[in-house]
Amino acid sequence: MIKSIVILIVLSLCIGTGAWLFFIWTVKRGDFDDVEGPKYRMLDDDDESSTQPGPSQGEKK
Amino acid sequence: MSSPDSCVHCNLPIPPADLVVDQIDGKELHFCCHGCQGVYRIITGAGLESFYRNRSWDEQGVPTGAFEAEYDEASLAGHVIRRDATTADISLIIEGIRCASCVWLLEKLLVREAGVTAIRVNYGTHRAVIRFNPQETTPAKIFTSISRLGYLPHPFSPGAAQRAAAREQRSLLIRFGTAAFLSMQLMGFSFALYGGYFHGIDPQIRQLIQYFAAAVATPVVFYSGWPFLAGAWRSLKNRSASMDLLISLGVSTAYCYSIYAMFKGGEVYFDTAAMIITLILLGRLFESSARNRSISGIDKLLQLAPDSANRLNGDEVNTVASASLTPGDIILVRPGERIPVDCQILAGVTEVDESTITGEPMPVLREEGDKVSAGSLNLSTSIKLKVEKVAVESFIARMARLVEEAQNRKAPIQSMADRVATVFVPLVTSIAIGTWAFWWFSGASHAEALLNAVSVLIVACPCALGLATPTAVLAASGSAAGKGILFRGGDILELTSRVDLIAFDKTGTLTHGQPTVEQIIPASGQTETTLLELASRAESGSSHPLAMAVLARAKTAGIQPGPAGPVTTVPGRGLKMQCTDGEILVGSRAFLTESGVGIPTIDSGTRTEVHVSLDGVWQGLLLLHDPLRQAAQQTVRELKKLGLDMVLLTGDRPETAQQVSETLALPDYLANMSPADKTAWIETRQGDNHTVMMVGDGINDAPALSLADVGCAMAGGTDIALETSDLVLTRPNLESLHIAIFIARKAMQVIKQNLFWAFSYNLVTIPLAASGKLAPVWAAAAMAGSSILVVSNSLRLGRLVRRTFSVAKPPASD
Numbered sequence: 049m050i051k052s053i054v055i056l057i058v059l060s061l062c063i064g065t066g067a068w069l070f071f072i073w074t075v076k077r078g079d080f081d082d083v084e085g086p087k088y089r090m091l092d093d094d095d096e097s098s099t100q101p102g103p104s105q106g107e108k109k
Numbered sequence: 110m111s112s113p114d115s116c117v118h119c120n121l122p123i124p125p126a127d128l129v130v131d132q133i134d135g136k137e138l139h140f141c142c143h144g145c146q147g148v149y150r151i152i153t154g155a156g157l158e159s160f161y162r163n164r165s166w167d168e169q170g171v172p173t174g175a176f177e178a179e180y181d182e183a184s185l186a187g188h189v190i191r192r193d194a195t196t197a198d199i200s201l202i203i204e205g206i207r208c209a210s211c212v213w214l215l216e217k218l219l220v221r222e223a224g225v226t227a228i229r230v231n232y233g234t235h236r237a238v239i240r241f242n243p244q245e246t247t248p249a250k251i252f253t254s255i256s257r258l259g260y261l262p263h264p265f266s267p268g269a270a271q272r273a274a275a276r277e278q279r280s281l282l283i284r285f286g287t288a289a290f291l292s293m294q295l296m297g298f299s300f301a302l303y304g305g306y307f308h309g310i311d312p313q314i315r316q317l318i319q320y321f322a323a324a325v326a327t328p329v330v331f332y333s334g335w336p337f338l339a340g341a342w343r344s345l346k347n348r349s350a351s352m353d354l355l356i357s358l359g360v361s362t363a364y365c366y367s368i369y370a371m372f373k374g375g376e377v378y379f380d381t382a383a384m385i386i387t388l389i390l391l392g393r394l395f396e397s398s399a400r401n402r403s404i405s406g407i408d409k410l411l412q413l414a415p416d417s418a419n420r421l422n423g424d425e426v427n428t429v430a431s432a433s434l435t436p437g438d439i440i441l442v443r444p445g446e447r448i449p450v451d452c453q454i455l456a457g458v459t460e461v462d463e464s465t466i467t468g469e470p471m472p473v474l475r476e477e478g479d480k481v482s483a484g485s486l487n488l489s490t491s492i493k494l495k496v497e498k499v500a501v502e503s504f505i506a507r508m509a510r511l512v513e514e515a516q517n518r519k520a521p522i523q524s525m526a527d528r529v530a531t532v533f534v535p536l537v538t539s540i541a542i543g544t545w546a547f548w549w550f551s552g553a554s555h556a557e558a559l560l561n562a563v564s565v566l567i568v569a570c571p572c573a574l575g576l577a578t579p580t581a582v583l584a585a586s587g588s589a590a591g592k593g594i595l596f597r598g599g600d601i602l603e604l605t606s607r608v609d610l611i612a613f614d615k616t617g618t619l620t621h622g623q624p625t626v627e628q629i630i631p632a633s634g635q636t637e638t639t640l641l642e643l644a645s646r647a648e649s650g651s652s653h654p655l656a657m658a659v660l661a662r663a664k665t666a667g668i669q670p671g672p673a674g675p676v677t678t679v680p681g682r683g684l685k686m687q688c689t690d691g692e693i694l695v696g697s698r699a700f701l702t703e704s705g706v707g708i709p710t711i712d713s714g715t716r717t718e719v720h721v722s723l724d725g726v727w728q729g730l731l732l733l734h735d736p737l738r739q740a741a742q743q744t745v746r747e748l749k750k751l752g753l754d755m756v757l758l759t760g761d762r763p764e765t766a767q768q769v770s771e772t773l774a775l776p777d778y779l780a781n782m783s784p785a786d787k788t789a790w791i792e793t794r795q796g797d798n799h800t801v802m803m804v805g806d807g808i809n810d811a812p813a814l815s816l817a818d819v820g821c822a823m824a825g826g827t828d829i830a831l832e833t834s835d836l837v838l839t840r841p842n843l844e845s846l847h848i849a850i851f852i853a854r855k856a857m858q859v860i861k862q863n864l865f866w867a868f869s870y871n872l873v874t875i876p877l878a879a880s881g882k883l884a885p886v887w888a889a890a891a892m893a894g895s896s897i898l899v900v901s902n903s904l905r906l907g908r909l910v911r912r913t914f915s916v917a918k919p920p921a922s923d
Contacts, residue, residue, distance in 0.1 A: 050314060057321055061294065068290045075283055081275075085232040088209035 114664070117161075118145035119171050119259065122664065144176030148259050157217055164210035171205055171259035179417065179428060180256075185248040188264040196226070197243045199251070204261035206235045215260065222246065222254055236265060281336075285390040288333035291325045292383045298322040299380040306376065319371045326379035330364050334386040336393075350534040352526045355574070358534065360385055362566040378567060381892070392579025418442075418449040421493065431500050438496040442487045450483045450496055451503045457492035460653070460680045461485045464622075464807070471624070471717075472653060474681025484808070488653065489680045511784065511812040525603055525857075526578045529864055537569040537875075544879040561881045568874040568883065573895040577863035580903035585856035588910040593840035594849045601835040603860075604818045605853035607800045611748065612791065612813070614805035615759035615769055618823065619843075620735040622806070624654055626662040627716060627736070631729035638668060640729040644721050646670040647686040647695045651678070655719060658733055683719075691724035701727070715765045737772065740844040745773045747847040751854075758782050758790065760809060787813040802836075804846065821846065852910055859906050863899045870895040 074080070115122050117138045129140040133153060140146040152160055190198045206212060212230045219228045219239065224246030230237040239251060248264075255262040298318050305315055331338070337360070340353030360382045367377035420429045421439040431449035434440065439455065442448055448461075460472040463485040472488050475481055481494065483503035500506065541562045548558035582599035589596055596602050616622050631640045645663035648656035649670055663670065674688035683696010694701055698708055698718055706722040708730075716734040720727065748755060757770045757778040766780035779790065787803075791813055794801050803810065803817035811833045814820030820834035823841055838845045874891060877883040 050317065053314065053317065057318075060297070061321075061325075064290060064294055068287065071286045071290070072283060075279055075286070080279075080282060082229075082231045085212070088213070088232065 114139070116141035116145050118149045120166060122660070142176070144257075144259065145171070147176075147257060151218065151258065152214065155218055155221065157214060160210050160214045163213075164208050166207045176256065176259065180249040180252040182247060182249045185252065185264055189243070189248055191243070192240075195242045195244060196240060198238055198240050199248050200236065200238050200265050201252075201262045202236050202265045203230065203255065204235070204263065205259060206230070211260070215255070215258070218258065219251070219254065222251065225251065237262075281390070281394055284333045284336070285387070285394050288329050288383065288387040288390055291329045291333075292380075292387045294325045295322055295329075295380055295383050298325070302377070312374065316371070316374070319377050322377060322379045323368065323371060326364065326367075326383050329383040329386055330360060333390060334360055337386070337389070350527075350531045352530045355530040355534050355537075356385060356389060358537070358566065359569065362563055366563045366567065381567070388576060389579065392576075392583070434496045435499060436496050440494050440496060441491060442494060443491045444487055444489055446487055448481050448483055448485050448487060448494070450500050451498040452481050452494035453497055454479050454481060455493040455495050457490055458680050459490045459492050460488045462488055471655075472681075489678055511788070525860060525864070526574075529574070533569075533574075537566065540569075540875060540879060541565045547879075548881070557881070561879060564878040564881075564883060565875055568878045568892070569871055573867035573870060573892070573899045574864065576896055576899050577867055578860055580900050581856050581859045581863060581906060584859075584903045584906040585852050585910075588907040589849065589852050590839075592845055592848050592852075592910070592914065593838060593842065594845050594852070595837040595839055596849075596853075597835050597837070601819060602853050602856050604800060605802070605836060605850060606857040608753065608802040608819055608850065610754045610756070610794060610799045611802045611804060612756050612758050612787075612817070613775070614803075614807065614810050615757055615761055615766065616735065617806040618804055619741045619757070619769060619773065620737050622735065624658045624717065624733045624735050626658055626731050627734050628732040629662075629729070630711065630732065632727050635729050638666065640721055640731070641666060642668050642670060643693055643723060643728060644695050644719065644731060646673055646688065647676065647684055647693045647721075649673055651676075651684065655717065655733060659719065659731060662731075694722045695719060715762075715768050737769065738843050740842060742773055744843045744846055745775060747844075748850070749774075751847060751850055753850070758787050758803075758813075784809045784812050788816050791817050805834075821849075848910075848914060851913070852906075855906060855909060859903055863902055866898055866902070867895060 117140060119141060121141050123139055123141040127141055129143055129146050131138050131140060131146050131149075133150070138149065140149065152158065185199070188199055188201075190200075192198065203215065206215075209232065212232055215230055215237070216228050219225050224242045224244075225239060226242060227240040228237060241248075241251060252262045252264075298321055301318050302310075302315065302322070304310070305318075334357075337353045337356045340351060341357035344351040344354045363378045363382040367379050367382070369375075370377050417428050418431045418434055419441045420427045420434065421441055426441060434450055440449070440452070444459070454475055454477050456477060458474070458476040461475045461481055462472050463482065475492075480497065483500070483506075544565050545558050545562035548561050549555070553561075578599060582602055585602055586596050596605070613619050629637045629640060631637055641659070641663045644659050645668060648659050651657075672689060674686050677685045679685070679696070679700065682700035683694060686693045686695075694704055694706065696719065698720055701708060701720045701722055704722075704725070706720075706725055706727050708720060708727050711718070711730065713730075713732055716732040719731045719733060721730065722728055745755065755775050755777075757766055757775050759766050759769075759778070759780055760782055761780060763778075763780040766778040769775075770778040782790070787810070791801050791803060795818065800818045802819040802821055803813045804821045804823075805814055806822055810822075814822060815833045819836050821836040821838065822834035823838045823843070836849060838849070870891060874883060
């Protein structure tokens with residue numbers, strides 16, 4: 049009983065941590081710096097290179 | 110798509126003298142200049158015509174000087190960040206972006222330039238980062254391509270303050286994200302524990318889950334909650350109580366007690382500690398993103414002065430960076446260029462548009478010996494100038510300093526929540542100590558006395574108190590945004606509700622800032638039509654605001670000007686045209702009188718006279734003035750009803766100020782005010798315990814806007830005014846002002862109700878906790894109930910605003 053609870057909790061923590069790391073990565077990548085843009089870019093219908101991410105707007109390391 | 114007499118690219122009306130006709134794809138297209146024609150060819154050539162279908166420009170035209178801009182390789186080199194041999198980045202701000210299509214066009218076209226690898230334009234800030242290959246292209250080439258599209262790029266290196274603000278915003282986001290993620294995990298554990306409390310649970314499993322709960326709660330308290338802990342430490346050091354201290358007090362007692370209870374086998378409250386931190390961080394995140402929009406203010410101001418100047422070296426003209434100019438240098442400024450530093454005119458007579466500096470729309474005549482300020486626009490002829498001050502001491506730089514000083518001088522306000530904490534923190538602490546003392550002296554065990562004291566601190570935990578302000582602020586800002594009002598933060602909302610004195614700038618705020626023809630008085634034997642036709646024929650090539658007003662009037666009257674001839678402009682006086690019908694003179698009374706034209710006396714009041722004569726015979730005059738905004742009168746009436754005092758502050762003449770304040774029934778006016786006078790006046794009023802709101806639009810208003818308790822700017826004003834203000838009316842509609850004050854006052858009411866409720870909750874629970882009779886689960890339930898009540902009370906605000914202003918008013922398009 050205890051064993052399975054521990055396993056399940058640890059598993060859920062691992063999945064959660066994965067999502068959390070993904071979130072940190074997106075913030076560092078600057079995905080939240082321009083929250084206005086994507087709604088327009090989404091409607092931009094031609095299939096040219098605009099999908100590739102540009103240089104980050106924020107700080108330079 | 111565009112009417113036959115406006116430019117296909119920039120939508121501006123085309124002065125007949127400048128008409129450029131082009132045949133593209135068998136269609137005849139009209140342009141106002143070769144620059145616009147060039148842009149149209151570039152855009153259609155690249156197959157991006159959809160730009161013209163998709164764009165939505167509120168403003169017409171292209172930024173002044175966009176097509177002619179020259180870029181100096183050496184001065185741009187300093188802004189380039191090299192990555193490796195074939196990659197480099199440059200950051201810039203692009204002026205002239207009005208809509209999403211502009212961003213789309215820039216990204217699409219620039220990425221096709223040879224050597225440009227990637228470009229990203231930020232929709233909100235108009236900043237862009239371009240990555241390019243320095244072996245294939247140079248920054249100057251990229252800048253030139255942007256300016257050929259009718260946009261004006263400025264190199265931009267974020268200052269230390271901006272970098273810090275961006276870092277702050279990111280770290281807040283990460284702290285909140287972390288808290289949210291861990292709190293979600295914690296909720297699962299808490300759910301199991303609550304279930305166990307009611308239905309029984311194996312103590313071993315309970316302790317196990319408690320360990321996990323402690324593990325996820327610890328980072329929330331010490332990492333995500335760090336800003337509160339640090340703030341609490343600061344306020345302890347300053348011996349003052351703040352909201353941070355109250356939050357930290359509640360969080361740390363709940364946390365420490367839970368750790369203790371976990372080992373003793375009691376109930377834990379990790380969820381309380383974590384939820385408070387998460388919710389309050391969310392509130393801060395919203396506030397800081399609203400605030401960060403205003404950060405680039407001072408930076409933009411400095412960019413008004415052009416980066417390069419034409420220095421005369423004998424007969425030779427060299428393009429140099431403005432920063433390298435020293436007093437005594439001789440420079441040349443052509444028509445359409447901005448003056449780079451403060452100068453004195455050596456040779457030439459010209460008209461200068463100082464509207465960005467003084468706020469007054471009428472050009473000013475400047476002749477030999479006169480001084481001109483950096484940032485003003487040369488309109489009519491080329492002038493030779495002697496440099497008087499270096500760039501860092503020029504008008505614009507001084508104004509930037511004034512803004513900065515004003516911002517620093519502005520006392521930080523103590524928000525309502527902080528004032529509440531000042532009373533609450535000592536009160537709660539003393540009750541807790543009192544509880545402990547009472548139980549200790551009445552013979553209870555040491556542990557029991559301590560437990561009761563701690564439970565006082567836990568139930569006093571400011572959950573509802575912490576939510577009271579942020580939720581109301583959020584609801585108010587949301588409904589305000591729907592009405593075109595942007596509050597930059599909760600403190601602004603609070604200050605706006607306390608405003609009791611409003612200072613208005615005149616030009617561009619109460620008036621349109623553009624002259625229009627008000628009355629046409631033809632000489633006997635003439636009609637309005639013939640008079641307008643003559644005037645518009647002579648002025649058709651001019652970009653003078655008065656000429657534009659006359660042309661606009663002629664256009665609405667459907668008048669086609671006759672054949673034009675050679676024009677001579679006399680700056681500040683008028684112009685002369687030789688045409689088939691004879692010599693037309695259009696200009697001031699003095700100009701025509703000097704040329705021997707007899708003019709009858711006419712009382713024109715404060716309006717500007719434009720006289721017209723043909724072959725020495727007076728044909729009549731046009732009276733122009735800067736009309737009041739439609740909503741101005743009503744707004745002043747509504748604001749009076751709200752019990753506000755108002756005053757007009759203007760740099761204009763007393764007669765005009767008097768006339769405007771009489772028409773609007775404004776209680777008071779002050780004329781001939783310089784930017785420094787305005788700030789001084791506001792400071793005196795603030796000294797008399799007034800909460801002052803300043804409404805303005807020009808660069809000259811920027812220091813006053815930043816100093817006033819609430820600086821309010823309207824869309825259509827200069828960028829710098831928008832950036833230095835706390836309250837922005839995003840539609841050029843003065844009426845929103847009283848709605849803003851209404852919303853702010855209602856929001857404060859709601860905040861007070863919320864705080865009252867949070868207190869009543871504490872009033873009931875603290876005595877219960879102190880007497881040791883409060884079961885922890887009831888405390889938690891009551892806390893949740895009071896939080897829900899507070900949140901729904903805040904949401905009421907949105908409905909209230911919608912109901913009050915739901916009467917569909919016609920959009921006041923003035």
